[in-house]
Amino acid sequence: MINAERLKQHYEAQSQFGKIAETGICRPAHSPEEKKVFELAASWMQEAGMKTRIDNFGNLIGRLEGTNPDLPVLMMGSHLDTQPYGGRFDGIAGVLSAIEAVTALTENGIKPERSIEVISFADEEGWRFNKGLFGSRGITGKYEEGELDRTDGDGITRRQALLDFGCDITKFKESEYKPGSIHCFLELHIEQGPVLDNTNQPLGIVSGISGPLWLTVKLKGMAGHAGSVPMNMRKDALLGAAKIIVALNEITTQDPTAPTVGTSGSLNVFPNSRNIIAEEVVFTLDLRDIVQSRRDEREKELREKIDAIAIAHGLQYEISVDTDSEPRYCAQWIKDIIRSESTDMGLNIPELMSGPFHDALALSYFCDYAMIFVRSKDGISHNPKEYSSYEDLAMGAELLYRTMLRILEK
């Protein structure tokens, strides 16, 4: 069994680093605040018998050496960086639960054959340099050229931030994992959505991470005086955008049993004057679904709708694809273990997709993976109000612990 009281103390201790307001945290990637919380987390890893290091991508890694160090490792973790106005649980839950699972293992005198690594990935959140999953992409060989030149709001480059953090940026290769060297990856994470809370479930088994399709639509009409151009002679780009946004909503809600979601969250209007019919509108569309074929179908409907609306309003349009990631499914064999262990714990928990992406997404291209979700109160996240109860978090850590034990038996 994991120790719920110790876990709670760890949550409270880490929440002091970068603390904002009563319950919030601002802990930027590669920052002194993150360095301090890494030192704290490393001390807990060491108490659990792990050897710790910070690699050249700025990941904190604790390793419990197995009796057969040649076996691919069982990796668990998440991230300790937060949003600028973030909460105490996003990412943190996955790191602390993993540390707790290994601590419980050591306390029980179990010496696994397979080595275990607990990792806190660098810059999952991505807001500081406007590109996330840095550490998880790094170790899996998905580092991209030019990333070191990205700057934060103060003009500091990622290069400088990593150097200040103590990383050797000339030795990224040494921090990459060889293909096949990770047996599987487990990530516990708060849901960050309202599904579990609404259905009164403490935990969930993640089916997969739905791939987002990110489109930018540019509509071009004709500017004109808001008072003089008759309605039937207008080419109103903002009206067209409004109709497309409504269409996205209708397309994604047509099947209430499907988890499809669609969002338009950013819109730029030109010339943006109350007295001028909008000439040009550029806006974003975000479409997600765990079933690729259904998402493709919805995308097709959406594109047809955009075309029809543009024609009806005399608008020209361009659509650019900014991101098109496929859904990444969790490994069935690990989901089966999680299912059977949760049943043994007396739970009957649902399976649900992850709309947000996580470090596990990067790992999914490298090894089998699975995720456990913990209920988020009212679905609030990326906000100091983010809340998961210590009871739920402990239950999640226990499920992670049991899943880990079963995987180690294999």
Ligand SMILES: [Zn+2]
């Ligand atoms: Zn997270």
